Amino acid sequence: MTTTVRRSSKADARDAVGAEPVAAAPRRNTPVGAGVGRSRASTIIVTGILVVVALYFLVPVYYVVIAATKTTEDLFATNGFLLAPTFSLWENLRLVFTYDGGIFVRWFLNSVLYAGVGALLATYFAAAGGYALAKYDFRGKNIVFGTVLGGVLVPGTATALPLFLLFSQMGISNTYWSVLIPSLVSPFGLFLCRIYAQASVDDSVIESGRIDGAGELRIFHTLGLRAMTPALVTVFLFQLVGIWNNFFLPLIMLADSNLYPITLGLNNWRSQVDRLPEFYQLTTGGVLVSIIPLIAAMIILQRYWRGGLTDGAVKG
Numbered sequence: 001m002t003t004t005v006r007r008s009s010k011a012d013a014r015d016a017v018g019a020e021p022v023a024a025a026p027r028r029n030t031p032v033g034a035g036v037g038r039s040r041a042s043t044i045i046v047t048g049i050l051v052v053v054a055l056y057f058l059v060p061v062y063y064v065v066i067a068a069t070k071t072t073e074d075l076f077a078t079n080g081f082l083l084a085p086t087f088s089l090w091e092n093l094r095l096v097f098t099y100d101g102g103i104f105v106r107w108f109l110n111s112v113l114y115a116g117v118g119a120l121l122a123t124y125f126a127a128a129g130g131y132a133l134a135k136y137d138f139r140g141k142n143i144v145f146g147t148v149l150g151g152v153l154v155p156g157t158a159t160a161l162p163l164f165l166l167f168s169q170m171g172i173s174n175t176y177w178s179v180l181i182p183s184l185v186s187p188f189g190l191f192l193c194r195i196y197a198q199a200s201v202d203d204s205v206i207e208s209g210r211i212d213g214a215g216e217l218r219i220f221h222t223l224g225l226r227a228m229t230p231a232l233v234t235v236f237l238f239q240l241v242g243i244w245n246n247f248f249l250p251l252i253m254l255a256d257s258n259l260y261p262i263t264l265g266l267n268n269w270r271s272q273v274d275r276l277p278e279f280y281q282l283t284t285g286g287v288l289v290s291i292i293p294l295i296a297a298m299i300i301l302q303r304y305w306r307g308g309l310t311d312g313a314v315k316g
Contacts, residue, residue: 061291068092068288072280092285104286106258107265111244112293113176114261118183119239126186126235130193131224135206145194151187157248164252178253179261183243189235196231197224233304240297244290262290 067075069089096104133145163182167173172181201224209219225232247263254260257268266286273279 064284064287064291067284070281070284072277075280075284088281089285092281093289096282096285096289099282103257104262104265104289107260107262108289110176110259111262111290114179114183114246114250115240115243118180118243119236122184122186122189122239123232123236125184126189127193127197127225127228127232128220129190130195130231131197131201131220131228133190133194134197135201135203135224145191148187148190148194151185152191154187156182156246160249160252163249167253173253174255174259176259179246179250179259182249183239183246186235186239189239192235193228193231196228200227200231229304233301237297237301241294244294262286266290 066085069085069087069092071086071088071092074086074088129148133141159182164173164178167178167181172178205223205227206219209223214222244261245263246261247267250259250261250264254264257265260268266283269279269283269286273283
């Protein structure tokens with residue numbers, strides 16, 4: 001055994017001596033810190049762009065907060081720093097909530113009704129329609145989906161006047177229904193829910209529910225809606241922001257100031273600033289209050305996005 005190992009070692013040595021030398025790989029004349037420098041420069045550029053974009057969105061919000069702390073004289077004062085706060089915030093908020101018998105509170109509650117109920121029902125209808133288009137085969141399915149895509153391209157301002165004429169003939173103009181009913185339709189939401197249901201709701205899960213004896217509605221409510229949660233949150237927030245900031249539709253539909261949403265009410269105050277300058281304080285304070293529900297909704301609901309992104313990342 002020892003002799004065999006020694007002969008093998010000698011043979012390997014002879015082969016190594018007689019082998020042709022392998023050409024060394026050519027060296028690249030790349031500076032040692034070139035890659036690090038390029039990475040650092042790209043990081044600085046991207047960070048700078050993000051800072052500019054963040055300032056573009058945050059500076060108006062900051063100005064709204066600062067303007068709400070000022071009186072009318074402070075807003076137009078030339079001897080003070082415009083972006084520095086003063087100490088009239090609580091007085092402005094008191095005027096907002098007590099002016100004209102607390103009409104702002106009614107506008108606020110109207111907006112909660114329009115945006116909250118409208119966004120919730122629109123999300124549910126979009127989820128049901130998108131789920132049906134994704135998981136059921138029926139005649140005319142593609143025609144229905146194409147019609148929905150066409151609805152995405154139609155702006156809401158183009159349909160406001162025909163809706164007003166229709167609701168006037170039905171006798172429901174200048175009512176809560178005239179603003180609430182158009183808010184229940186979300187073509188973009190149905191499109192998004194259809195795409196998401198097709199990707200996230202597995203057919204085998206639906207078949208398992210049917211084998212266990214569950215009906216189609218129960219499968220949709222217990223399995224489909226749960227799998228579509230990130231899409232539903234997205235649709236709900238889009239509808240909530242869109243209805244809350246909607247101005248043109250209530251302007252056409254409503255004549256009674258008690259039915260105004262917060263956007264139309266604030267515009268009513270702003271239109272009086274030329275005659276009564278103190279309405280500047282009311283308007284700026286009302287604008288500050290009007291953005292708080294949207295910020296709260298975004299903060300509360302963003303966790304569902306994070307949860308939806310990690311669903312299915314680990315096989316159980």
